[in-house]
Amino acid sequence: MLFALEWRLASMTVLGLILCVLLPRRFARRASELSYEAKQKQAVLSDIAEENINIQPVIKAFGLENRAVNLFRKNSSELARTTLRFGFLSYLVERLPNVTILTFEILVIGVGLLLVFYGYRTLGTLVAFHAVFLNISASVGGLANVMPIILQSMGGMQRIEEVLAERPKVLDAPDALELPEHSRAIEFRDVTFGYAGEQANLDNVSLEIPYGTFVALVGPSGSGKTTALNLILRFYDPASGAITFDGKDIRRVTQASLRAQVGVVFQENVLFNISVRENIRLGNPLATDAEVELAARAAEIHDFLINLPDEYETNAGGRGARFSGGQRQRLALARALVRNPKVLLLDEATSALDPATEAAINDTLLRVAQGRTVINVTHRLSTVACADCIFVLDRGRVAEQGRHEELLQRKGLYTRLWQKQAGFTLSEAGDHAEVEAARLRGFPILSQLGENVLSELAGQFVTERYPANRRVIVEGDYGNKFYIIVRGKVLVTVNQQDEEEKRIAILQDGDYFGEIALLKDVPRTATVRTVVPSIFLTLERAQFALLLQHAPNLRESLLSEYLARSLRSQELPST
Incomplete structure (x- = not known):
């Protein structure tokens, strides 16, 4: 149409359209990269915000408020800079086609007027050409206006494509079969x-768990x-060796x-913000209401639930906030x-509970263990003394195995662990402890x-009690107390030059x-923080x-022995 009206002006228009495409192209590529970068920084900032909200007790206990604020400010500033650069480039991508087409419109009108002035074209032809040109420029402008939205969406789509393209590390084999009903034994065969990938958490482990037995991993x-x-x-899949159910490698089944x-009870179990019945x-x-209530009876929670105003329809709240730990x-x-389940796995399922609640739930576990295999992972040996078999792991290997009495007679690692936890008396409420x-x-x-x-x-x-995620002692502070962990778990850390904390050890009962x-009277050389609710005896x-006054020379003897032992072990002595 344009070439039919005036080929010279039409050629100029085509050149302008080509420039409308080429000029923004370089900026569009960089804008797309910045859009993706901004999405990544948004994800990081969201993670930081969520983490800070969820671990407020840790932040307050460790005095990390300034660090948290500075980290958030740093990442939000980086996001702001990236977003600003993206906004500027996307604005260029939007404006350049409009500016280009507007420039060529002025040139077309100017050249057209010259052609009319010298008599090569009539004024009517120029007006008709300009009308068609305006339609084209409107289309270019409309496309340019949506370019920032398209560029912004490209970054998000790239992130989504990355997630969708991520392949799970553990996949079913192409010829995987359904696992028949478990009836004989679970075996670890030289599992590493x-x-x-470098350090082995399990090293050439072999063990057998007969069906229907109650075993413990300690x-x-x-x-x-x-x-x-x-x-x-x-x-995860083992690097070498195999785990079998009734002789079938679990990598060969779906x-x-x-x-x-398999049923699992973890140390920290999350309840969803839905009704108890649906949880x-x-x-x-596919369970019916009757089967749900039967399971609740087996777990000995039914009587409590039916006394709630809404019974099983009671909403659990976020993460089960409406219920106690037990x-x-x-x-x-x-x-x-x-x-x-044919197999029930318990991963420190009662370690964070008070003694009375722990004892009650352990009694429940013994009852529900009938007719199924139960594998209980725990560090508290008194809870598994009645197990059919106890596997004692040390540095990724099976150091000992047998019943409680047999292991004590061997006077090996299990005996040392048992003696370490023995000699304490704790009230049912967990508010008073004594040591022999x-x-x-x-x-x-x-x-x-x-x-x-x-x-x-x-x-x-x-006796002192601390909730989870609470500082017990702080690196650099002067202390005057000796602590014994009666129940619980603590994390020992030291600060490094970059203000990051380095994990030194985990201490338990x-x-x-x-x-x-x-x-x-010396400064503490490490910070100790509770991982779970913990009970200490302090002196x-x-x-x-006052007691050392009965033996005046004992103080110096104790100090000399302590310092010598600290140098030999190269441990942090003054936590």
């Missing part, structure tokens, strides 16, 4: 596995107990058929039982004290820290000093 922190459960659930026969039914979406664990147990004098002799710093002094010292300890505070330096 490491999360990072051992020091980091020995591979929870890793073994993760492999049974096929969250994950769905495997997990359909339990999540374990088996009630959440019973609901999680009901959720596991409603699927009638004989147990105090097991602590190196107290081992030289006489029987009478230890008996008097045992009465001087004070029967461990101790802060012993140098009984002898010297202040002033009380210890």
Whole structure:
């Protein structure tokens, strides 16, 4: 149409249209990259915000408010800069075609007027050409206006495509079969596995768990107990060796058929913000109301639920906030039982509960264990003394196995772990603890004290309770207390130059820290924070000093021995 009216002006128009495409192209590519970068920074900022909201007790306990604010400010500033650059470039992509077409419109009109002036074209032809040109420029302008939206969407689509293209690390084999109903044994056959690939969390582990038995996996922190459960659930596949159900390698069966026969109760079980009935039914979406209530009865939570105003229709609240820790664990147990599992896995299922609640739930677990395999991972040995078999793991290997009495007679690792946790008495409510004098002799710093002094010292300890994620001692502060962990778990960390915390150790029942505070007024060399609700026995330096008056030379002897032992072990002595 344009060429029919005036070929010279039409050629100029085509050139303008080409420039409308080429000029923004370079900026569009960079704008698309910045859009993707902005989406990534938005994800990071959202993660930081969510993390800070969820771990407020840790932030307050460790005095990390400034660090949290600075980290959020740094990332939000980076996001703002990226968004500003994207906005500027997307504005250029939008404006350049309009500016280009407007420039060529002026040129077309100018050249057209010259052609009319010299008599090569009539004024009517020029007006007709300009009318068609305006239609084209309107189309160009409309396309340019939506370009920023398209560019912004491209970054989001790229992120979505990355997620959709991500392949799970554990996949069903092409010829995977359904796992038949479990009836004989679970076996670990020379299983080796490491999360990072370099260090093995399980190293050449072989063990057999006959069907219908109650077994326990125990051992020091980091020995591979929870890793073994993760492999049974096929969250990961072993680097070598095999795990079998009734002789069938679980890598050769479908994950769905495997997990359909397994129920799990974790240490921290999340309840969804839906009714109690639907929370339990999540374990088996096809379960009837009668089956849900049967599972609740087995978990011994039914009587509590029917006394609620809305009974089973009661909303659990966010993360189960309307229920206590023990009630959440019973609901999680009901959720596991409603699927009638052949295998029940317990991962520190009662470690965060008070003694009375823990004892009650352990009694429940013994009852529901009938007729199914139960694998209990725990660090609290008293809860599994009745197990059919106890596997003691140490540094990723099976160090010992047998019944409780057999293991104690061998006087190996299990005996040492048992003795470490023995000698304490705790009230049902968990508000008062006592320690035997004989147990105090097991602590190196107290081992030289006489029987009478230890008996008097045992009465001087004070019970202290800390909730989860609470600082017990802080690096750099001066301390005057010695701590014994009666129940619980703590994380020991030190600050590095970049203000990041380095994990040093995890201490559990029967461990101790802060012993140098009984002898010297020195700064703490590490921070200790509770991981779960914890109960401590503490002794202040002033009380210890009064007892040492009975043995004036003992103080220097204790100090010399302590410092020598600290140098030999190269540990942090003054936590």
